[in-house]
Amino acid sequence: MEIEEPGVLYGRYSSHNQKDISIEQQFEKCYELAAEYGIRIIDTYADRAVSGRTDKRVDFQRMMTDAAKGKFRYVLAWKSNRIGRNMLEALVNEARFQELGVRVLYVEEDFDDTAAGRFAARSMMNVNQFYSENMAEDIKRGLYDNAANCMVTNGHLPYGYKADDTLHYAIDEPKAAVIREIFTRVSCGEAFVDIMSSLNARGITTSYGRPWGRSSFQKILSNERYRGIYIYGDVRKEGGIPRIVSDELYFKVQEAITTKKNPQGRHRVNGDYLLTGKLFCGHCKSPMTGISGTGRAGKLHFYYVCQKRRTEKTCHKKNVRRDVIELKIAKAIRDYALKDDIIEWIADSCVEDHDRRVSESHLSVFEDQLAEVNRSIKNVMSAIEKGIITETTKGRLMELEAERTAIEGKICAAKAAIVPTNRERLVEWLRSLREGDVHDKKYQAGLFDTFLVAAYLYDDNRVKIVFSFAGDKNTIEIPLEDVIDSIDDEASCVRLSSTLSHQKHRIRITFLMRCFFS
Known part of the structure; x- marks a missing residue:
């Protein structure tokens, strides 16, 4: 060409192919080709660590925009697979350039603008597409082979895990302790916002090194x-990786985050409705939800209203003041659930449940197996120290070490499923709850989260309370007047009739124990 035409360079580098030529090397070759053709390079475009199997490339799209503006006449690339490994995409891209009066030249593939040249270009694109698809299949096959052996595959490891020397999952204990803490605190009803603040205050960061947010926990x-399930694609293997939390704790958390109305704990300007999800209309059994309204004097009032009455107008349940009903139910829970005989019964049930879990965990069996394996390892090491180094001794040592790792994993899982129990401390904690200020909202929330499953409110000044710590007969019904009369007189004690204190029930132990011992 007698007059230099304007042209640009395009380079792409895929991080998945470490043998690929670098963008700088691509541009070096392209500049040589430009000098040979007499093309004046006015700009360069580069997409680093981006696959060519998609056109969602920032600089590629910028180049197409500039081509439409007529800024250049030539695009120089190292190979045709820079434009797109998929043949259809490459052909479409070349056609787009051609429509804009732009010609594409390749350093390593000298295709002239003739029928034969275009045929050669299309053939090379077919080869590139085959290479791309074949490589993708090989990678996918390799990943699923790894998955069949419960090995770490591509992707970010979950917080609390690391890869061992054999590329299997291993517990990263400091981070695993954070995971157990998060699960335990959520199971006890603590809001995400409070857990987030606690972790950030202690300088604990996420797996990406950033501060925790409310959305970090979902x-x-x-x-x-x-809970020990290996998952990759459609591969799912129970016990395929070391367990960090017990099944009971995991499912308790699922219940908590699905039934609690506001698990993230985004505190409202006018305060939380603490009984949301737990207060129901005694007449139609619909949930009672929080609303607010302004009185004649301009004062803002907060209520619970029957959802069916609010939406369908088919229930006659009256609205109830938020602060009044929350105070009454909190007082009823404190005076019933924290009586001496109930506290003693809860503590005894916790001890019984702990003993049962220990006996069912086979922990002692695993510990005996671990001791036996350690003795065998010591014997093999003694033989090696004496100079008996053979393929048999080395193989046996590797077998024993693998067995020891497996047993240690079982011991960790068994211990994680057992909540530590100290009867005296539990009794002391439950008794200390009686000393809380029943007017304090945080204290009320703690009582509701720990002891209350549901409360059914009727218009005849009575409430039916369903507790979390008793089995089938876990309900009491009380008149609200008794509570009203005693709220302002803390010296008086409400005498609630108990139909449960002398009966045997199965307690929901783990929830109470984790709330205390976490």
Whole structure:
């Protein structure tokens, strides 16, 4: 060409192919080709660590925009697979350039603008497409082979895990302790915002090194890998990776985040409705939800209203003041659930449940197996120290070490499923709850989260309370007047008739124990 035409360079580098030529090397070759053709390079475009199998490339799209503006006449690339490994995409892109009066030249593939040249270009694109698809199949096959052996595959490891020397999952204990803490605190009803503040205050960061946010917990809490399930694509293997939390704790958390109205704990300007999800209309059994309204004097009031009455106008349940009913139910829970005989019964049930879990965990059996394996390892090491180094001794040592790792994993899982129990401390904690200020909202929330399953409110000044700590007969019904009369007189004690204190029930132990011992 007698007059230099304007042209640009395009380079792409895929991080998945480490043998690929670098963008700088691509541009070096392209500049040589430009000098040979007499093309004046006016700009360069580069997409780093981006696959060519998609056109969602920032600089590629910028180049197409500039081509439409007529800024250049030539695009120089190292190979045709820079434009797109998929043949259809490459052909479409070349056609787009051609429509804009732009010609594409390749350093390593000298295709002239003739029928034969275009045929050669199309053939090379077919080869590139085959290479791309074949490589993708090989990678996918390799990943699924790894998955069949419960090995770490591509992707970010969940917080609390690391890869061992054999590329299998291993517990990263400091981070695993954070995972157990998060699950335990959520199971006890603590809001995400409070857990977030606590972790950030202690300088604990996420797996990406960033501070925790309210949205950090949803993915963690729904990840079944933490209960020992290996998951990759459609591969799912129970016990395929070391367990961090017990099944009981995991499912308790699922219940908490699905039944609690505001698990993230985004505190409202006018305060939380603490009984949301737990207060129901005694007449139609619909949930009672929080609303607010302004009185004649301009004062803002907060109420619970029957949802069916609010939406369908088919229930006659009257609205009830938020602060009044929350105070009454909190007082009823404190005076019933924290009586001496109930506290003693809860403590005894916790001890019984702990003993049962220990006996069912086979922990002592695993510990005996571990001691036996350690003795065998010591014997093999003694033989090696004496100079008996053979393929048999080395193989046996590797077998024993693998067996020891497996047993240690079983011991960790068994211990994680057992909540520590100290009867005296539990009794002391439950008794200390009686000393709380029943007018304090945080104290009320603690009582509701720990002891209350549901409360059914009727218009004849009575409420039916369903507690979390008793089995089938876990309900009491009380007149609200008794509570009203005693709220302002803390010296008086409400005498609630108990139909439960002398009966045997199955307690929902783990929830109470984790709330205390976490």
